[in-house]
Amino acid sequence: MSIAETELEIVEEFELFDDWMQKYEHLIDLGKSLPMIDDQHRTDDKLIRGCQSRVWMHSELKDGKILYTADSDAIITKGMVALMIRVLSGHTPDEIINAELGFVEKIGLIKHLSPTRSNGLVSMIKQMKLDALAYKQIQR
Amino acid sequence: MNEVNSISELRIDSEQIRADFPILSRKINGKPLIYFDSGATAQKPQQVIDAVSTYYAQQNANIHRGVHTLSQEITIAYEKARGTVQKHLNAEHSHEIIFTKGTTESICLVAYSFGKKFVKAGDEIIVSEMDHHSNILPWQQLCEDRGAVLKVLPINDAGELEIDELQKLITNKTKLIAVTHVSNTLGTINPIKEIIQLAHSKNVAVLVDGAQAVPHMNVDVRALDADFYCFSGHKLFAPTGVGVLYGKEKWLKVMPPYQVGGGTIKTVTFQKTEYADLPLKFEAGTPHMEGVIGLEAALNYVNKIGLKNIAAYEHSLLEYATSELKKIAGVKIIGTAKEKASVISFVVEGLHPLDVGTILDQLGIAVRTGHHCTQPLMERYCIQGTIRVSLAFYNTAHEIDELIKGLKRAIDMLR
Numbered sequence: 001m002s003i004a005e006t007e008l009e010i011v012e013e014f015e016l017f018d019d020w021m022q023k024y025e026h027l028i029d030l031g032k033s034l035p036m037i038d039d040q041h042r043t044d045d046k047l048i049r050g051c052q053s054r055v056w057m058h059s060e061l062k063d064g065k066i067l068y069t070a071d072s073d074a075i076i077t078k079g080m081v082a083l084m085i086r087v088l089s090g091h092t093p094d095e096i097i098n099a100e101l102g103f104v105e106k107i108g109l110i111k112h113l114s115p116t117r118s119n120g121l122v123s124m125i126k127q128m129k130l131d132a133l134a135y136k137q138i139q140r
Numbered sequence: 141m142n143e144v145n146s147i148s149e150l151r152i153d154s155e156q157i158r159a160d161f162p163i164l165s166r167k168i169n170g171k172p173l174i175y176f177d178s179g180a181t182a183q184k185p186q187q188v189i190d191a192v193s194t195y196y197a198q199q200n201a202n203i204h205r206g207v208h209t210l211s212q213e214i215t216i217a218y219e220k221a222r223g224t225v226q227k228h229l230n231a232e233h234s235h236e237i238i239f240t241k242g243t244t245e246s247i248c249l250v251a252y253s254f255g256k257k258f259v260k261a262g263d264e265i266i267v268s269e270m271d272h273h274s275n276i277l278p279w280q281q282l283c284e285d286r287g288a289v290l291k292v293l294p295i296n297d298a299g300e301l302e303i304d305e306l307q308k309l310i311t312n313k314t315k316l317i318a319v320t321h322v323s324n325t326l327g328t329i330n331p332i333k334e335i336i337q338l339a340h341s342k343n344v345a346v347l348v349d350g351a352q353a354v355p356h357m358n359v360d361v362r363a364l365d366a367d368f369y370c371f372s373g374h375k376l377f378a379p380t381g382v383g384v385l386y387g388k389e390k391w392l393k394v395m396p397p398y399q400v401g402g403g404t405i406k407t408v409t410f411q412k413t414e415y416a417d418l419p420l421k422f423e424a425g426t427p428h429m430e431g432v433i434g435l436e437a438a439l440n441y442v443n444k445i446g447l448k449n450i451a452a453y454e455h456s457l458l459e460y461a462t463s464e465l466k467k468i469a470g471v472k473i474i475g476t477a478k479e480k481a482s483v484i485s486f487v488v489e490g491l492h493p494l495d496v497g498t499i500l501d502q503l504g505i506a507v508r509t510g511h512h513c514t515q516p517l518m519e520r521y522c523i524q525g526t527i528r529v530s531l532a533f534y535n536t537a538h539e540i541d542e543l544i545k546g547l548k549r550a551i552d553m554l555r
Contacts, residue, residue: 020169020502021502021553024498024499024502024553025553028553028554052493052494052509052510052511052524052525053492053494054524073492073524074492074494074495075491075492075495075554076494076495076498077492077494077495
């Protein structure tokens with residue numbers, strides 16, 4: 001599935017919810033179901049500093065595609081992390097670098113992308129793309 | 141302690157007061173706004189908004205410069221506002237009131253100018269463990285620059301300063317103690333008068349960060365005998381970008397200017413500049429005129445209600461909110477000092493403050509989450525952050541009930 005297709009799938013999934021509460025409950029469930037990052041990667045050098053919630057992220061390149069794993073100490077952040085991984089993990093560096101990630105706005109969670117210094121989502125997207133850029137360099 | 145049922149007996153007509161604050165009728169996420177973040181910035185009454193818009197509609201001109209009527213009028217109004225602040229703080233002279241951008245700039249000014257004049261290598265500055273970064277960093281920077289030593293006055297588990305330790309911390313090298321009047325995170329009201337008496341007995345100056353105190357209580361700088369007292373307008377229902385530094389004349393007179401430029405001088409030649417007298421020496425550039433006019437309107441507003449009434453009403457809200465929060469399993473209040481202003485920090489066992497704050501926001505309830513610019517304090521309590529409810533006189537017991545309901549809902553969702 002392409003990045004755009006996964007984004008569309010998530011948008012449709014969120015359209016089923018009538019109100020914010022169901023939306024957040026879903027996000028919390030996603031957070032709870034995110035497989036824990038390997039303990040060896042839950043270290044300070046894998047920490048993305050986002051002011052309030054902490055996000056740890058690890059990436060590796062396998063067969064030309066990047067695989068991400070991550071964790072957060074805040075459950076709603078973790079839910080958003082799970083969405084990001086679902087969209088971006090398993091794609092090539094180029095696909096990840098060029099991803100626009102419009103789904104965040106479409107599912108009504110755009111405020112989590114505001115630069116309020118409160119959650120690590122913005123920093124996480126930046127880090128995911130930076131990793132992709134780095135892998136692209138390695139591939140050359 | 142006041143009984144909760146005394147709220148209605150207090151001379152605060154919260155319905156009428158709320159009508160003065162237009163923003164309080166806003167809806168957030170479809171719910172009536174419940175604003176519990178006045179400690180970050182307070183909302184503005186119509187009286188302040190009107191003062192600012194009248195300034196632009198009728199009064200705008202540059203002060204202290206022009207011979208024309210508008211300039212003279214605004215100069216008079218600006219200096220009248222200085223007099224209002226002087227009276228409010230009971231300062232001896234109006235030129236002891238310096239208008240700044242806010243508490244941060246007031247503290248930076250003193251750290252720079254007092255530091256330049258009086259602090260040398262090996263000297264000591266004391267701050268407290270509960271202070272806001274704004275009252276730590278300028279001193280840390282000064283100490284790095286001058287080769288001076290930054291010492292820290294610790295707190296106990298309740299969030300009260302260990303005053304006995306202060307006695308031991310002060311040496312003949314100590315030049316200044318910088319301490320907050322009210323903790324922005326814990327709500328603790330510090331025994332400032334006692335600290336100043338002790339400091340003065342050893343010839344040490346004291347700077348008080350009053351940002352969280354002035355919205356909640358009467359402050360008398362002469363009764364306190366403070367050397368410097370700083371606060372921001374925006375936490376006192378005034379516009380953003382304006383603040384006050386009170387400094388004793390004996391200090392301000394001998395301190396060098398902080399920023400220099402237009403307005404700060406008597407004569408300028410390329411060889412030598414003679415600086416203006418107080419207070420203009422410390423007010424470089426065109427000042428925040430509408431902010432100062434708005435600050436005066438805000439002071440008039442709170443004084444009309446009466447800070448004693450405000451303090452008593454807010455204390456009742458604090459007591460009520462504290463007792464209701466304590467009933468919720470897993471809630472732990474951080475900061476249980478005997479003397480508290482209307483600020484409550486708490487954590488919920490097993491939950492991240494950010495998650496709780498996010499759900500409360502969906503319910504229209506604005507709280508602050510995080511470290512509140514007091515990271516050393518968070519380290520002291522071994523926590524990442526807290527949820528902070530800061531109450532003002534426009535808040536009501538009903539809003540606290542809504543908070544409790546919202547909190548229970550958030551806990552249900554997140555657990």
